[in-house]
Amino acid sequence: MRAGVVVLLCLLCSCGRKEVDPQLLIEERAASQIAGMRATVLRNCERDVQEAAVLRADSLLLDRARRMRRIAGRPPKPGRPGAPPVLELSEPLPLRPLFPFEIRFDTLLRDSLLRDSLLQDSLLLDSLYQDSLRLDSSLQLQ
CATH class of the missing domain: 1.20.5 (Single alpha-helices involved in coiled-coils or other helix-helix interfaces)
Known part of the structure; x- marks a missing residue:
């Protein structure tokens, strides 16, 4: 019985009124709205960059395909008479980093x-x- 009274008393004391600072609430909501807007702007920016990169890559690939189609089937360009033969590597050079x-x-x-x-x-x-x-x-x- 005493335990029930203690629990009831604790519940009544804990149900007190909380003081809420309106300035703090405004700042929290503003911060969350700014974070949402920032995320939206970043997402839109990334999407625009991706779209521009895809368009650029597609145009580069189309340009290369057009150039290859223009020269496809042509015989190789003849060398100059009396020119020394073109030197070729016996094996490819190993790759190494620039820096x-x-x-x-x-x-x-x-x-x-x-x-x-x-x-x-x-x-x-x-x-x-x-x-x-x-x-x-x-x-x-x-």
Whole structure:
């Protein structure tokens, strides 16, 4: 019986009125609406980019097909008389990456190289620094 009274008392105390901040509610609803609008804009943007890419790819493929149809069935272009024979590779060259592994995956190094390459006078400063080092070393030798 006492347990029932305690439970009833707890229920009555917990049913108290909650204070709601209207400014907080407005901010939450505005944030959710902004998030929805942002998601819609991003979705539309991605769709537009995809459609433009498909159109571009299709036009490139159609252009290539038209060019191939124009030259299909033609005999190969004859070489010049007396020209040396065209050299051909005995086996294909192995593929290798354009940039070394360190530059491709080390973001700090890549960013610093990019930052350095964007400076107009980076090469000039480097050559001036090296010239000053040579001058310092020649002064020390005397």
